[in-house]
Amino acid sequence: MTNKILELKDVRVNYGNIQALKGVNLNVAEGEIVSLIGANGAGKSTLLKSIVGLESLTNGNITFNGSSIRDAGKNRKLNLPTDKIIASGISLVPEGRGVFPEMTVLENLEMGAYLLRDKAEKKRRIEEKYEMFGILRDRRKQLAGSLSGGEQQMLAIARALMSSPKLLLLDEPALGLAPLIIQNIFATISKISREEKVTIFLVEQNAKMALSISDKGYVMETGNIILEDLSSNLLENPKVKAAYLGE
Numbered sequence: 001m002t003n004k005i006l007e008l009k010d011v012r013v014n015y016g017n018i019q020a021l022k023g024v025n026l027n028v029a030e031g032e033i034v035s036l037i038g039a040n041g042a043g044k045s046t047l048l049k050s051i052v053g054l055e056s057l058t059n060g061n062i063t064f065n066g067s068s069i070r071d072a073g074k075n076r077k078l079n080l081p082t083d084k085i086i087a088s089g090i091s092l093v094p095e096g097r098g099v100f101p102e103m104t105v106l107e108n109l110e111m112g113a114y115l116l117r118d119k120a121e122k123k124r125r126i127e128e129k130y131e132m133f134g135i136l137r138d139r140r141k142q143l144a145g146s147l148s149g150g151e152q153q154m155l156a157i158a159r160a161l162m163s164s165p166k167l168l169l170l171d172e173p174a175l176g177l178a179p180l181i182i183q184n185i186f187a188t189i190s191k192i193s194r195e196e197k198v199t200i201f202l203v204e205q206n207a208k209m210a211l212s213i214s215d216k217g218y219v220m221e222t223g224n225i226i227l228e229d230l231s232s233n234l235l236e237n238p239k240v241k242a243a244y245l246g247e
């Protein structure tokens with residue numbers, strides 16, 4: 001049996017009267033790339049934020065490696081704060097990348113491992129990121145705000161990897177980038193999955209790209225999961241083709 005590294009059960013999140021998530025069930029197995037596709041406002045970012053504790057659940061629960069990390073119940077011990085969730089091995093690359101524009105590339109990378117005290121280990125991880133993203137080594141003293149969009153996305157991913165996560169959450173890494181750069185980003189995501197043994201949960205509006213690199217996919221519409229299948233099947237699904245692949 002495959003090990004479920006992430007599992008959401010009947011997760012609901014409300015913003016006042018708006019039900020952004022209406023009872024989401026999903027799971028991600030260790031080593032997989034899983035994508036979640038859906039239109040603007042479907043609830044994709046809300047879902048990722050709820051996993052890392054940036055939104056509270058009004059119902060349901062989330063487990064990571066079999067342990068509860070978020071729960072709508074009253075037991076506060078089951079609701080880990082964001083820093084504890086990151087320390088337990090989940091890292092989020094937020095929508096819009098969230099690099100610190102006034103800090104250099106190197107300082108951004110250091111921030112990604114702010115929980116780490118061991119200086120030698122921090123240095124080793126930075127070197128490892130420079131090996132993976134050569135452009136970041138070249139630009140290490142440059143302010144992050146002056147990088148191109150694609151370079152900022154690379155930096156955001158590298159920074160998220162600085163905490164050596166077991167699970168990497170990516171919120172629309174292709175947003176606003178040119179087609180060639182998007183291909184580059186997705187190739188990098190595949191490589192991270194293969195070489196770093198990091199499980200990846202990817203949220204995207206670029207359904208074709210996301211499904212083409214993932215094992216399994218979920219389709220979300222206004223707070224509900226409406227489809228779940230192997231990505232190869234979703235790419236052939238007439239409904240998905242019409243609504244998300246522009247075919």
Ligand SMILES: Nc1ncnc2c1ncn2[C@@H]1O[C@H](COP(=O)(O)OP(=O)(O)OP(=O)(O)O)[C@@H](O)[C@H]1O
Binds near residue numbers: 018038044045046
């Ligand atoms: N802080 C908030 N307060 C009130 N409503 C919110 C808040 N954040 C999100 N929403 C609403 O919740 C719904 C889901 O938003 P969410 O950002 O999760 O969608 P999304 O699928 O990530 O969309 P996009 O593809 O545009 O990023 C939307 O209707 C949105 O307006």
Ligand SMILES: [Mg+2]
Binds near residue numbers: 045046
């Ligand atoms: Mg979003």
